[in-house]
Amino acid sequence: MGDEDGSAAKLWAMASLGTPMAIRTAATLRIADHIAAGRRTAEELAETVGAHAGALDRLLRYLAVRGVLDVDDAGRYALTPLGEPLREDHPAGIRAWFDTEGAGRGELSFVELPHSVRTGEAAFPVRYGREYWEDLTADADRAASFNQLLGADVAVRAPGVVSGFDWASVGHVVDVGGGNGSLLAELLKANPTLRGTVVDLPDAVQAAKERFADEGLGDRADAVAGSFFDALPAGAGGYVLSLVLHDWDDEAATAILRRCAEAAGDTGSVFVIESIGETGEAPHTGMDLRMLCVYGAKERGVAEFSALAAAAGLDVAAVHPAGPSAVIELTAAR
Secondary structure, three states: OOOOOOHHHHHHHHHOOHHHHHHHHHHHOOHHHHHHOOOOOHHHHHHHHOOOHHHHHHHHHHHHHOOOEEEOOOOOEEEOOOOHHHOOOOOOOOHHHHOOOOHHHHHHHHHHHHHHHHHOOOOHHHHHOOOHHHHHHOOHHHHHHHHHHHHHHHHHHHHHHHHOOOHHHHOEEEEEOOOOOHHHHHHHHHOOOOEEEEEEOHHHHHHHHHHHHHOOOOOOEEEEEOOOOOOOOOOOOEEEEEOOHHHOOHHHHHHHHHHHHHHHOOOOEEEEEEOOOOOOOOOOHHHHHHHHHHHOOOOOOHHHHHHHHHHOOEEEEEEEEEOOEEEEEEEEOO
């Protein structure tokens, strides 16, 4: 049976795992950094990364055919413009997301995607034997890498969030699950009268405290260890959940919102910051599938967040455009 229109070849190209895993293996071994440091042959690179020279050369040649690397007649490799972002110091910051022994570990749970589609549950525990967050916190280096990468993502979104709402009006904002304090620091720098607190796990809290001290915000910012499933510091004007709820299923997301609602009381507000399109929906199908596979969670639109809010005793007061994100303002249900 032929493939006259090329559809089978296109599907094969889309479905083949070879290229994504070759790129992720190169990222895990930091091949780009070692090439940039002057180790150019497969033998030199294999000695540096502790790999089998012959097998590594096969990987490198595969990547050269696909334009990630160049190779000369003497077997010396160089980075192409396409391969440059695999360097650790590249401003795009994607190497760590591809590292299968670090933050990129979660992507490998896509191998178990049939389980998620059949059950609606996360695939990550099928592959690794425990939930994503348990796995992350079990390894300090992996947790630090995750917090750093999340902070870099927040930095991209921060300008839109900062300008998307009058944050000074809330007086004191609690960034729930605020990681290393990246977003809160930007909010405080833009609003000199604003005070803030990060609530997160201990490793992230330490990083946040260091950030606040380094940026001269220690007199207005603090970080406390805690879980958003437990009682939160009460009485602040605003409680921020930035890219938090899409990591959790409806039951857990409602529980998190309920904790924020309890802390905010009748006078405070809860601010859900998520990637939502202009129509109020969540068009990022790739991220949505990733949330299912890794966390058993989902991307949501305004209507879905409104339903979760109602279950937690909150109403949607407004939706504020914020660059690539939106700020959904929630207040106590009347």
